[in-house]
Amino acid sequence: MYDFFDDPAKLAPAHVILEPGEAGSFILRSGEQLQPYARCIGEWLEQWAREAPLRPYLAERRNGVWFTLNYSEVRQRVGALAQGLLELDTVPGRPVLVLSENDIDQALITLAAMHVGIAVATVSVAYSRNTQSGCSKLKSIVAQLQPALIFINDGDTYRRAIELIQPDCPVVVARNAQAVPGALPLPLIYRVESAQVMETYLRLDGDVPARYMLTSGSTGTPKVVINTHRMLCANQQSIAQCWRFLEGSEMVVVDWLPWSHTFAANHNFNMVLRNGGTLYIDDGLPVTGRIERTVENIKSVQPTVFFNVPRGYEALLPYLERDEELAQALFGRLDMLFYAAAALPQNTWDRLMACAEKVRDKPLFFTSEWGATETSPVLTNVHYRLDKPGNIGLPVPGVEIKFVPSGDKLEMRVRGPSVFQQYFNDSKGSLEAFDEQGFYQIGDAGRLLDPERPEKGIVFDGRVTEDFKLTTGTWVSVGTLRPRLVSALAPYASDSVICGHDRDVIGALIYPTPALRALAGAPGKRMTAEQLALEPAVRRALSAGLQTLAQQFPASSQHAVRMVILDSPPSLDDGEITDKGYINQRAALGLRADAVKRLYAETLDPAVILLDEAYGERK
Structure with a gap:
């Protein structure tokens, strides 16, 4: 029986080279050389206007119908x-x-x-x-x-x-x-x-700037990254060598992700153009009142490749689970389902896979990558079968990843033709961004899934700068804990902020979902977070989720013991969340300082939900 995952014409074989370094460091690179790539973005447009002039390229809704060029x-x-x-x-x-x-x-x-x-x-x-x-x-x-x-x-x-x-x-x-x-x-x-x-x-030539991209702010004050034509074209070539099925696929994409961020602009938009595909601009959003338009557009377009962030999938899942026509439209002819930008909870992965299995016989290629605005954006790519989220793949051709011990983690640093050279008008920041060997210090941590078999991929291990120590001296890996907590609380939390710096236990702030409000018996009623937290059904459900996580991961650094429900969604304007859906821990903790105080107040706030409430032992 034909297997997409074993076809080298569709996906590149998993092959890497590991070069040992000093003091526990090592460099990982692809076993495949980066092939020649376009001189500039315009070469792709010139090519397809010449070779496939009548093929639809861009489409958007105008007066309720698709207008196409x-x-x-x-x-x-x-x-x-x-x-x-x-x-x-x-x-x-x-x-x-x-x-x-x-x-x-x-x-x-x-x-x-x-x-x-x-x-x-x-x-x-x-x-x-x-x-x-x-x-x-x-x-x-x-x-x-x-x-x-x-x-x-x-x-x-x-x-x-x-x-x-x-x-x-x-x-x-x-x-x-x-x-x-x-x-x-x-x-x-x-x-x-x-x-x-x-x-x-x-x-x-390739050194001409193509885009000035603002960083998301997840690492501090936003900077302006110069993305040259060479960076963007090299990056698309790297991706195409991993996902070989893109060549000649005439991919069809429907996408809402904003072009103000590298995922949508440099990854999705450029991928469609580089491979002669069709891009339907989705006028929906993963929020109440707009997600319905995305549902309508998916049914109309029936994409072959679909990109989203975890928050987008969370908004879409309730519709997929009750509407088989939508599931068929999304998964029926799909070559690839893709998530990026933030860790995907296991529960979300499982629910999406279950929806796909109902309407398709062949396995779903559910995949991911890792990168940044400064890397235009892809550094690693998953071009093999996965059975759960967290694996960010292997270095793409042309990219080297240096793993450097940092506390109890391995910091990843990167180098290659798609990595930026400078920030706009910031020579000091540009110089400080690189180490003595010219590797960009991206600030993320990673580890090999199997040190004996590096071709099995890299596991994302959170941001080095997000992690903190409890007063016990134990390090807390925020990037690992957050998706686990959201999965344990499913479907009642859309995301969380992990707390506990200079504390003896981990606490969490959670953003409630409509399902949590429905659990309180008032789905259409406006309830404050405090009122919601006082509802017995809500307390039992959330405490049970905390208990489940504690049973799976009993170490004090791997589960939360108290929780506060937040009264408002994460704020994009205030930098609490990026357009890509990733929670900015530092910004969120500053903006939600009052909630953190309540979480750890000496006199326990009645709205704080505890781990042991599932057993009626509130203390």
């Missing part, structure tokens, strides 16, 4: 927009700054800018829509980048942000330009393409 139409519009950008005399080194959400117009102006060597910086819409705070973060970004041009897709939506930042560069607006005084309507930027466009394109 094929490769020939996209190339024609990109050329016309690139001509317009050149005629605006954009200053070299100053990017096009995008403030609005994913849509075709943003894709076109992004491709046009990169086609003629102009970098693009897309920032989170949280910065441009949070006008009540005065757009302070956006102002600092504009001051730092000094953009040559600002693009927004709708004047009505982003008028106030433009008023607050008062840019000294042209503002281009796709719709309702009249709402922004002095703005240029996007149709006026389209010009008849001249030979200047291709002449400029042919002069580009």
Whole structure:
């Protein structure tokens, strides 16, 4: 019987080289050499416009139906927009700054800018829509980048942000330009393409910046990472050598993930273009009131590759479990299901697999990777069968990973053609980011699943900077504990913040799900977190989850003994969560300082839920 996982034409064999180092360190690299790759992003667009001009490339919902552009139409519009950008005399080194959400117009102006060597910086819409705070973060970004041009897709939506930042560069607006005084309507930027466009394109080399990406903030103050064409093209070549089935697959993707982050922009968007696929821009979101649109879009598109973050799968799962038509649409012709950005709870993995097994006979390729904004983004790739989450794969061709002892962990440091060289206008930060051998110090920890057989992959071991010690001197691995806790509490917690620094026991703050509110008997009623925590059914369920985790992992450093329910979801605006769905521990602990105090108050707060409550022994 044919097995996708054993077909070397579909997935690269697991082959690595381990080079021992000093003091317990070692370097891991792929056994496969990185093959030649494109000179610049535009080469992919030129290729598919020539080889498959009528194949659909970009699609979005307009008036309830899919509006689609094929490769020939996209190339024609990109050329016309690139001509317009050149005629605006954009200053070299100053990017096009995008403030609005994913849509075709943003894709076109992004491709046009990169086609003629102009970098693009897309920032989170949280910065441009949070006008009540005065757009302070956006102002600092504009001051730092000094953009040559600002693009927004709708004047009505982003008028106030433009008023607050008062840019000294042209503002281009796709719709309702009249709402922004002095703005240029996007149709006026389209010009008849001249030979200047291709002449400029042919002069580009791999060192030209393609994107300026803001870091997520999970490691501190956001920095601006320069992603060159070489970095992005090398990275896609590395991925293609691992997932060989992508070549010629005409992949079909429906994706909501924001292009302000490397996962969506450099990974997903570039993968579709590099492999001549079709990208349906999902106008849904994994939140109440928007997830229904994602469900509708999946049914309509029936993707062959599907990307998401754990938070997105958590929102989608209740629909998949009760709607076989949706499950068939998602899993029926799927080549690959992918998760990234944060640790996936085991419970989420199991539920997704169960949904897939109901509608397909062949095994599901459920996979993941590991990387960062600074690495454009992929460093490791899973190109073999997995039976549970946590394995982040093996180094992709061209990338070296150095494992360095750090306390009781191994810190991972990385080097390769897809790893950045510098932050924008930050020479000191750039220098400090690398060790003496030129390895980027990413701050994550990892270990070999089987030290005797390194080809079995690397297990993610959390962030080195997130971990802390209890007063007993025992280290707590936050990155390991958090997904375990969420799984033990399923389906009642969407995520958690681990507490216990300079304490004798571990505590947790949890973000409740609608299922927890339903357990309280008031799914449609607004209850405060304190009211929710006082409900007997809620207390029993959460305490039982704590007890389950303690039974599985009895060591004091591996389970929580007390818990507080949070009253609001994680805040993207305040940096508590990134667009990729990863909880920023440091930011969350600062923002939720009052909840942490309640968790450890000398006089026990009635809303604190304890491990031993399952046995009626509240102390």
